[in-house]
Amino acid sequence: MMQSRKDANTRSGLDVLVAGAGYVGLAAAVSLKQARPSLAIALVDAAPAGTWQKDGRASAIAAAACRMLDQLGVWAEIAPRAQAITEMIITDSRSSDPVRPVFLTFDGEVAPGEPFAHMVANKVLNGALRRAAEELGIDIIEGVAVQGFETSGAGISVHLADGAALKARLLVAADGVNSKLRDMAGIKTVKWEYGQSGIVCTVAHERPHNGRAEEHFLPAGPFATLPLKPDDDGTNRSSIVWVERTQDADKLVAGDDLVFEHELEQRFGLKLGEIRVADKPRAWPLGLTLARAFVAPRIALAGDAAHGIHPIAGQGLNLGFKDVAALAEVIVEADRLGQDIGALDVLERYQQWRRFDTVQMGITTDVLNRLFSNDIGPLRTVRDIGLGLVERMPRLKEFFIRQASGLSGGTPRLLKGEAI
Numbered sequence: 001m002m003q004s005r006k007d008a009n010t011r012s013g014l015d016v017l018v019a020g021a022g023y024v025g026l027a028a029a030v031s032l033k034q035a036r037p038s039l040a041i042a043l044v045d046a047a048p049a050g051t052w053q054k055d056g057r058a059s060a061i062a063a064a065a066c067r068m069l070d071q072l073g074v075w076a077e078i079a080p081r082a083q084a085i086t087e088m089i090i091t092d093s094r095s096s097d098p099v100r101p102v103f104l105t106f107d108g109e110v111a112p113g114e115p116f117a118h119m120v121a122n123k124v125l126n127g128a129l130r131r132a133a134e135e136l137g138i139d140i141i142e143g144v145a146v147q148g149f150e151t152s153g154a155g156i157s158v159h160l161a162d163g164a165a166l167k168a169r170l171l172v173a174a175d176g177v178n179s180k181l182r183d184m185a186g187i188k189t190v191k192w193e194y195g196q197s198g199i200v201c202t203v204a205h206e207r208p209h210n211g212r213a214e215e216h217f218l219p220a221g222p223f224a225t226l227p228l229k230p231d232d233d234g235t236n237r238s239s240i241v242w243v244e245r246t247q248d249a250d251k252l253v254a255g256d257d258l259v260f261e262h263e264l265e266q267r268f269g270l271k272l273g274e275i276r277v278a279d280k281p282r283a284w285p286l287g288l289t290l291a292r293a294f295v296a297p298r299i300a301l302a303g304d305a306a307h308g309i310h311p312i313a314g315q316g317l318n319l320g321f322k323d324v325a326a327l328a329e330v331i332v333e334a335d336r337l338g339q340d341i342g343a344l345d346v347l348e349r350y351q352q353w354r355r356f357d358t359v360q361m362g363i364t365t366d367v368l369n370r371l372f373s374n375d376i377g378p379l380r381t382v383r384d385i386g387l388g389l390v391e392r393m394p395r396l397k398e399f400f401i402r403q404a405s406g407l408s409g410g411t412p413r414l415l416k417g418e419a420i
Contacts (some may be wrong), residue, residue: 014040015341016331017158017166019146019181020174021045021052023059023122024303024320026129028172030072031328033136035420036335041138042168044160046145046175052130055122056279057200058228058239060085060213060314062117063110064406065321067417074128081124083229084115086211092372092384093216103387106401115211116405117314119226119239146181155342156298170342172327173301174320177289177308185296193287194369196221197249198311199242201281202228203264204235206273216267217383219375220244222312223267237278241311242267243373249283286310290362294355295347300327307358310365312372318406319361325412326353332420353410 016032018025021043033041061069061082069075090104110116133140141160149158149171158166173181182189209227216223221243228237242264244252252260261277268275289308294301303320330350331341339346371383406415413420 014042014166014168016041016170016172017156017168018043018172018174019045019158020176020303020305021047021130021140021142022174022176022303023125023129023317024324025172025174026126026133027068027072027321027324028174028302028327029138030074030129030132030136031068031324031414031420032331033133033138034072035328035332037136039335042141042166043133043138044141044144044146044158044166046161047142049142052126053123055126056202058119058121058202058226059125059317060117060226061120061125061321062315062318062404062406063114064411064415065318066114066118068321068325068414069128071414071417071419072129072132074132077128077131078120078124081229082118082120083227084211085117085119085213085227086115088213088215090387091214091216092380092387093218103384106404110401110405110407116401119213119228121228146175146184148184149181151298154340168342169298169340170331170347171299173299173305174303175305177304179301179305181299182291182301182305185299187296187301188292190290190292191287193285194310195246196243196286196369196373197246197283198286199240199244199249199253199281199283201240201242202278203238203240203268203275204231204278205238205275206236207271208236209238209272217372218267219373220248221369221373224311224314225268235278236272238272240264240268241314243286243311246283246285253281253283288362288366290359294351294358295344297344298342300347300350302327306354307362309362310369312365312368313361313404315361315365315404319358322357322406322412322415323354325414326350328414329412329420353412357410 018029025043029041029043032039066075088106092103145161147159147161149156155167155169156171158171173179175181211227213227214225224241226239228239230236291301291306294306302323307319309316327350334341334346
């Protein structure tokens with residue numbers, strides 16, 4: 001239910017308060033409430049009501065995350081508007097090269113009838129999770145930010161910008177890569193900028209993509225073409241994630257539409273016939289941000305608040321869902337045992353579970369970006385040989401598919417499609 005500010009002023013005695021109503025925050029609240037209906041849970045979000053409906057981006061959701069969404073009861077609503085990724089090809093070339101040789105291909109399923117990933121519009125994902133939260137009776141307080149908090153032995157008092165105060169046993173910070181709650185908690189980060197920006201837009205094209213995704217490693221950064229479900233009128237569409245040097249990206253987005261479309265066509269090619277940009281391109285600066293700790297007394301970080309990585313492997317959203325699944329499992333098990341769900345020793349279990357995997361993925365994407373986002377001849381030769389070797393080793397390809405699908409070792413129950 002939507003909570004008014006007047007109600008918020010009197011709301012107290014929460015078990016869990018989640019800050020941030022993006023897909024990570026919503027999934028965390030739904031996961032906990034579904035498994036433990038007795039827990040009193042609320043969401044607070046700084047964005048004005050309805051802002052999420054204006055998000056025109058789409059995300060790649062790995063098979064494990066799809067299993068979790070199914071367990072949470074929302075995948076049935078999402079699936080009709082989700083596009084399965086049935087094949088992925090990888091090339092390494094320059095945009096001016098007349099031929100782009102394919103060095104690596106991934107196809108197949110992680111299980112019969114189960115693709116390794118789907119593309120889903122962010123507003124479809126957010127909307128389904130939001131409806132699930134409301135059906136479970138989770139209060140959603142919108143348009144007001146967390147201004148501060150104090151911890152005590154038994155709980156945490158959270159102060160909102162409108163003067164309201166909420167008390168909870170645990171505060172989950174899911175407020176994004178520039179998390180203010182992380183800073184308030186005194187948690188430091190390892191952080192650097194890549195000097196790159198990711199241009200995101202939707203492209204309409206003449207011929208169907210047949211579920212194929214492509215990632216072209218170009219000197220300035222990767223250019224990914226990700227298949228989307230056709231529009232209601234049958235228009236074929238793909239989502240573009242185009243990494244360029246920040247200065248060039250800013251010029252492209254702010255410049256003439258014809259120049260943008262020309263540069264886009266140089267990278268996209270004409271394999272799917274004529275193309276046109278279907279929405280306003282936007283650019284976001286890219287960097288690596290890793291929190292030095294995922295927890296503090298009465299506080300747990302999740303999603304981009306804990307880690308912001310390069311999109312080169314398309315794992316940002318899926319890392320966030322792994323956080324949710326692990327945190328929910330830890331909290332639910334602690335509550336069943338009668339333990340204090342906000343106690344630091346309980347939260348440490350979550351940190352131990354997630355921190356190594358996150359750091360490993362952050363380093364991997366950093367290395368891949370540095371290895372592929374250049375035009376150095378010897379490096380190009382080495383990486384192309386490496387891609388070719390992987391292409392010829394089925395077991396190694398299967399390992400990479402399992403990793404990309406989120407079904408590697410140490411997977412939380414929700415990501416296996418199991419109830420907590």
